[in-house]
Amino acid sequence: VQGVYELGSVFKTFTIAQAMELGLVNLDDVIDTRGPLRMAGFAITDYRSRGAEQSVADVFTFSSNVGTARIARMVGAERQQEFLGRLGLMEPTALELVEAPSGRPLYPERWGELSTMTISYGHGISTSPVHLAAAYAAMVNGGTMVTPTLLRHDPTEATPEGARVISRPISARMRYLLRTVVTDGTASFAEVEGYSVAGKTGSAEMPRTRGGGYYEDRNINTFAAVFPSDAPQYVLITTLY
Numbered sequence: 738v739q740g741v742y743e744l745g746s747v748f749k750t751f752t753i754a755q756a757m758e759l760g761l762v763n764l765d766d767v768i769d770t771r772g773p774l775r776m777a778g779f780a781i782t783d784y785r786s787r788g789a790e791q792s793v794a795d796v797f798t799f800s801s802n803v804g805t806a807r808i809a810r811m812v813g814a815e816r817q818q819e820f821l822g823r824l825g826l827m828e829p830t831a832l833e834l835v836e837a838p839s840g841r842p843l844y845p846e847r848w849g850e851l852s853t854m855t856i857s858y859g860h861g862i863s864t865s866p867v868h869l870a871a872a873y874a875a876m877v878n879g880g881t882m883v884t885p886t887l888l889r890h891d892p893t894e895a896t897p898e899g900a901r902v903i904s905r906p907i908s909a910r911m912r913y914l915l916r917t918v919v920t921d922g923t924a925s926f927a928e929v930e931g932y933s934v935a936g937k938t939g940s941a942e943m944p945r946t947r948g949g950g951y952y953e954d955r956n957i958n959t960f961a962a963v964f965p966s967d968a969p970q971y972v973l974i975t976t977l978y
Contacts, residue, residue: 745939748859809857936962
């Protein structure tokens, strides 16, 4: 729950939401997805190319690293960092566990253009499943932050609304996009009759335990799910490695 990992493409949700919130893109806008996209000696590629251009919606549904990285360049490093901070992805959670302070997210000291692009699809930043669940809740609940807790809440008592991070219309678009990932995109395995699951898949190479770098044959695979998609009540983070 509190361990920090690179969680991969589940971070694309935050990139697309912020870009739409800033008015930089709309769902039908066409993005250059030609690859590889080279920056500072680093090549950004897609696992499976779907052509030289894709709509913003398709960049998300079919999980294009190249398209997401180009959208992140529009956002810029400073705004990206500020947005992830408002989502609680830069500090330990306040979860009622002794270990909570140790679950500090890891991110680069120098947050330049290359980091902006790779972080947009979840490479180069590590967070815990609790961080991810709280941030996803904000994406789909109408746009306000939720504070994770292990304490039972009396359902008859009103819960104070958290800080707003995206507008209600953008939150509604994110619910739609996350649903298309299940109905048309990379998470078709999550299409379960009667549950209307929405979500985003992500994979990241596992860091080596010694010597730095990453294993070439070991991945961390994550699925961030919300349901029911039309009025989400649950967020479920599943990670396999």
